[in-house]
Amino acid sequence: MDTIQNSRKVISILVDNKPNTLARISSLVGRRNYNIETITASETHMPGVTLITLVVTDTDPDVLDQIVAHIEKLEPVREVHVMDSTGGLYRELLLLKVIVDKDARSSLVEIAEVYRAKIIDLSRSSMIIELTGEPSKLDGFMDLMSEYELVEVCRTGVTGMNRGM
């Protein structure tokens, strides 16, 4: 079952796509001294409405309630909610460039297969792997990758959706 780790909470925020909205939210989070791990913004099916997803590492219910209460007050914010830890689906995308030699190549291909990652670029000396999944799956993959010589890693941050209606 896909679950976000207990040490993280996902806050989903629907906002009007007005200038500086992302800056307003990140400024607020910074000013109030909350710890955020990732922040993503994306268009939705509703014109002019953007979804912002915050992953916070502070899971104290009082602190979470404060974060939500402060975000709610921002003018462009339409809706804020803390997503279910278990009922939600969370995905993140990772791109990773790693140095490959003859020995490393086959083991990397194997790991990629196990994780259902895609190899999207391969050259004589490097490989780029794309992996999508739960943040914990990406963490596990990164743990294995620590044995290799990494050139670049980027993760998009989490986006999520509650199951059902």
Place this chain on the structure above:
Amino acid sequence: MLLSGAQIVMEELLAHGVDTVFGYPGGAALDLYDALYEYSDRINNVMTAHEQGASHAADGYARSGGKTGVVIATSGPGATNLVTGIATAWMDSTPLVAITANVASHLIGRDAFQEIYITGITMPITKHNFQVSDASEISDVIRDAFRIAHSGRKGPVLVDITKDATIAKVEYEPRKPMDLPAPLCIDASDAEKVAELINEAQRPLFYCGGGVIASDATDWIRRIAAKADIPVCHSMMGAGVMPHDDPLNLGMVGMHGTVAANRAADECDLLLAVGVRFPDRVALSPKKFAPKAKIVHIDADRSELNKNVKVDMAIRCDILQAMEMLHEGVAEASHPDWMAKLADWKAVCSRDCPVGDGLDPCSLIAKISELSGPDAIYVTDVGQHQMWAAQYVHHNEPKHFITSGGLGTMGFGYGAAIGAKLANPGKRVVHLTGDGSFHMNFNEGCTAAKYKLPIITVLFNNRVLGMVYQWQTQFYGGRYSATEPERLTDFPKLAEALGVKGYAASTLEEFEACYRKALEEEGPVWIDCAIDRHIRVLPMIPGGGTVEDMITE
């Protein structure tokens, strides 16, 4: 009709009932000021010496008059000079619309002359801000700005308009101001529960703050207090919630609050916290504040609930309407044992008196109160004089004590007094300040003189930065780092140079004579009062402490 962006700003100001704005012109604001010139028969532009003074004036105007204050400044330094004023308004929830001009839109982002990203700078100190570069958006934005500033928990809004948008002509249709959202009513079952708690309590206590004043709920607090025999203490922002002589009035609570108010908070079994923030100057030790009480917190802003102090019942709603409902629900009661305890605590006098026959801040304020009449508005700066004013002024009505509570802005006073006087031309306005604060903003003397505003400034001049000095005495072994500036300023002469009447007093008799003359003046007066630098503000609970740590002598 076809109007320029700047003219549309004026039309919208008029539509929102604005007849007075505070501000200062500049290059990017040329067209805004050109429009003000055209509308000068309907909008009075009060020009200050410095934009900061204008921002505090708009704030004082709003706090004392109840209307949204408006301040206008140019781009760059004009806009940044507003920042302290906007932050002051933000911390004390004053409705303020700040309008800044910016460079033309094709220059935005190019570090043009006097360009600054003021919407970025003011993001954390405004309820919302706007940057407008299209004249056709100005009308909507100004309407939104007034709606946001004055709804729910009030506060400042900034509107930044590029110069080209102030020049461009577009079609304008006058409209009525937007309806404010209906106040959020208290849940009937919540109101019932609170009334029940009140009816069951043996030692109830009201703790009221600026939210009570801002929502015009003072009368209902007074009526509930009288009906259910509940004593009332207040934060500094809540001064005026009770009449000074009311037996139920315990005065200010917190770091420099009264013995009675702090003892009551410590002993009460029900704390009714209304329109307050439980800040570190009141709930100095948040976990030990009102330790024996069930705490009910009622506020218009949900984010204040359980922020600093975890409460038993947190209710987000409109305070005025909630108090009206509560008044209905509470039973008539009396708490003679509780009142007897309170009377004992009220009898404890804790204040620092001068050695010898110098001016005593307490007697000075008593004299000012006596001579100024019951309806005077007091405006303060920040520091010891502010605390003495909060403690000793006979607060009787809301919106009559104008002070920078949250931000603690030295230099707030004179600008705010100018705003208060313009909002209340028929009332006596007294500006209480210290020599530290006054050095920051006395330049507005030229404004008070120019507009012939009969504001009396009483300068508590102890020649030190008294509050910091007091802390250095108490907690830093008398190491007076940078608090004894030894300035040579001759305030009466400085007053005269600015076109203000200046007096000096070193005894209460001299002061009374000066003050009586000042009351007759048609313009501003400063009275420089020599105060002993060793007089402390008492009582005092050190930061993080509890009532047990209170210093009373």
